Amino acid sequence: MEEMVILESIERYIRGEMLPEERIFFEELRKNNPGVDQMVVEHTDFLHRMENFGERKSLKATIQDIHNQLSETGQIKISQEPKVIRPWLRYRKVIGVAASIAGITALGITGMVTYFSSKTANKSLEDLSRKVFILGGNMTTLSDRLKEDSSKTPAPAQPAFKLGGTGFLIDPKGYIVTNAHVIDNASTVIVQNNKGQEFKTRIIYVNPIADLAFLKIMDSDYKVPALIPYGMNKSNVDLGEEIFTLGYPRDEIVYGEGYLSAKTGFRGDTLACQISIAANPGNSGGPVLDKNGDVIGILSNRQAQAQGVVFAIRSKYILSALEEIKSDTAYADIRLPQPSAVKNLDRIQQIKKIQEFIYMVKSY
Amino acid sequence: MTTDSNEQALLMGLANNERGAIEAIYRNHYSMVKTLVVSNSGTADDARDVFQEALIVLYEKARSGSFELHSQLKTYIYAVCRRLWLKRLQFDRKFSVDLANAEETASIEEDIEKYELRSCDFELMEKAMESLGEPCKALLESYYLQKKKMVEIAREFGYTNADNAKNQKYKCLMRLKKIFFGHYKKP
Numbered sequence: 295m296e297e298m299v300i301l302e303s304i305e306r307y308i309r310g311e312m313l314p315e316e317r318i319f320f321e322e323l324r325k326n327n328p329g330v331d332q333m334v335v336e337h338t339d340f341l342h343r344m345e346n347f348g349e350r351k352s353l354k355a356t357i358q359d360i361h362n363q364l365s366e367t368g369q370i371k372i373s374q375e376p377k378v379i380r381p382w383l384r385y386r387k388v389i390g391v392a393a394s395i396a397g398i399t400a401l402g403i404t405g406m407v408t409y410f411s412s413k414t415a416n417k418s419l420e421d422l423s424r425k426v427f428i429l430g431g432n433m434t435t436l437s438d439r440l441k442e443d444s445s446k447t448p449a450p451a452q453p454a455f456k457l458g459g460t461g462f463l464i465d466p467k468g469y470i471v472t473n474a475h476v477i478d479n480a481s482t483v484i485v486q487n488n489k490g491q492e493f494k495t496r497i498i499y500v501n502p503i504a505d506l507a508f509l510k511i512m513d514s515d516y517k518v519p520a521l522i523p524y525g526m527n528k529s530n531v532d533l534g535e536e537i538f539t540l541g542y543p544r545d546e547i548v549y550g551e552g553y554l555s556a557k558t559g560f561r562g563d564t565l566a567c568q569i570s571i572a573a574n575p576g577n578s579g580g581p582v583l584d585k586n587g588d589v590i591g592i593l594s595n596r597q598a599q600a601q602g603v604v605f606a607i608r609s610k611y612i613l614s615a616l617e618e619i620k621s622d623t624a625y626a627d628i629r630l631p632q633p634s635a636v637k638n639l640d641r642i643q644q645i646k647k648i649q650e651f652i653y654m655v656k657s658y
Numbered sequence: 659m660t661t662d663s664n665e666q667a668l669l670m671g672l673a674n675n676e677r678g679a680i681e682a683i684y685r686n687h688y689s690m691v692k693t694l695v696v697s698n699s700g701t702a703d704d705a706r707d708v709f710q711e712a713l714i715v716l717y718e719k720a721r722s723g724s725f726e727l728h729s730q731l732k733t734y735i736y737a738v739c740r741r742l743w744l745k746r747l748q749f750d751r752k753f754s755v756d757l758a759n760a761e762e763t764a765s766i767e768e769d770i771e772k773y774e775l776r777s778c779d780f781e782l783m784e785k786a787m788e789s790l791g792e793p794c795k796a797l798l799e800s801y802y803l804q805k806k807k808m809v810e811i812a813r814e815f816g817y818t819n820a821d822n823a824k825n826q827k828y829k830c831l832m833r834l835k836k837i838f839f840g841h842y843k844k845p
Contacts, residue, residue: 298825340835341802344803345802348802348803349675350776351784353717356680358710360684361710
């Protein structure tokens with residue numbers, strides 16, 4: 295209770311509400327009593343703090359009130375117009391990192407693409423042999439299967455071959471000419487005629503530079519035909535001359551026709567000539583015949599970056615290769631076919647006669 | 659000259675808690691501060707807080723009486739808000755903001771420090787008041803802040819006489835002091 299009276303006196307003292315004689319008395323008390331003096335100081339300080347508190351509180355209220363009023367009347371805008379800018383500012387580091395990763399990735403991919411594609415781009419000539427990829431299986435399993443097949447049942451074997459092309463008979467005794475790249479590194483070469491019969495062959499001559507190879511059918515099933523209907527055209531052919539070919543870009547024999555478009559082959563190769571014909575992998579080694587049904591060349595490859603640019607090895611190089619083979623007495627009896635026997639027939643008849651002398655060449 | 663005296667008048671008005679003056683300052687300078695805060699990864703609410711704090715800084719400076727406006731009011735408000743916002747960013751994000759132009763803002767720095775000290779007091783008092791509960795809070799506010807007479811308060815709060823109200827007020831004040839200084843010593 296005592297304290298309460300003192301406190302009230304202090305408050306009145308601070309506010310200056312005391313009467314003069316009362317005030318003198320109180321100041322005397324303050325002087326003589328340090329406890330009271332201490333209380334005066336402390337309470338003054340506290341009241342001051344409360345004063346500040348009150349002031350600021352009312353100021354805050356006023357300000358907030360004004361803010362609300364002004365924003366309601368639209369005199370200040372509350373909405374955030376430059377909102378678009380904020381995500382960018384906030385995430386610019388992340389965006390920067392992402393962008394650099396994307397950039398590096400793009401550069402890497404570009405580098406890889408150019409690195410790998412440059413290798414293939416160098417190869418401007420494309421061999422037209424049919425490449426068949428085998429995932430497993432090698433020659434031993436293959437020969438096992440062949441043995442099995444022959445011992446058990448005569449059903450046609452369907453072993454996987456790694457390269458495929460076309461070849462054609464040049465001597466009824468079973469001599470076949472094809473491209474060297476068709477039988478590239480092959481250990482066994484099997485040929486198949488348009489009826490699906492398969493014959494074992496032996497490679498008797500390979501010249502990778504001229505890209506020519508000769509095979510001899512070594513099979514007891516092979517029946518020697520009386521006559522090969524097409525002949526060999528040894529003379530030069532003229533530009534624009536109509537030509538046709540037969541080959542095995544697929545398992546079926548396929549006919550294609552075109553014209554002679556240049557007298558030399560790739561980069562001025564005089565060994566070959568350029569023809570314009572639809573040729574696909576598998577056509578390699580097929581005969582290129584003129585309208586009379588005479589062989590003017592052997593289809594070998596095409597230019598990789600150009601459309602319809604196909605090259606054929608001229609028939610006279612087949613002849614010169616043959617001369618080389620004939621120096622071996624074992625093959626001295628090879629006789630080239632007589633001039634064409636289908637000269638005056640129409641194309642359909644010509645094909646009918648010719649097709650059975652065209653073989654699919656399968657290399658293992 | 660007219661702008662100077664105009665601004666001086668506004669400050670006087672602010673010091674006396676005049677609504678018109680505050681409103682004028684608000685209308686003239688708020689959008690500037692909002693642009694500053696919003697374009698520096700703040701929101702409109704942040705802008706409002708910063709601006710209101712700056713107004714209080716200004717208010718206290720004006721009240722201290724020693725205030726002379728060396729620069730334009732606009733410049734001062736901008737500098738204070740910029741400083742406050744940078745501090746806030748630093749505090750929130752825990753990353754160091756380059757507090758450049760230290761000399762330029764030296765006087766402002768002082769003002770802000772004073773303001774922050776008082777804010778601390780203010781918050782303590784507010785907390786103490788809140789924990790006091792009713793009717794103590796209302797009683798003290800009526801007497802000390804609204805400066806009402808004890809007789810008036812007794813009538814309002816339903817005490818039979820002013821002495822009872824006085825008694826009650828005394829108890830409340832003691833509690834408030836206890837709470838306030840109890841908090842005060844802790845930090």
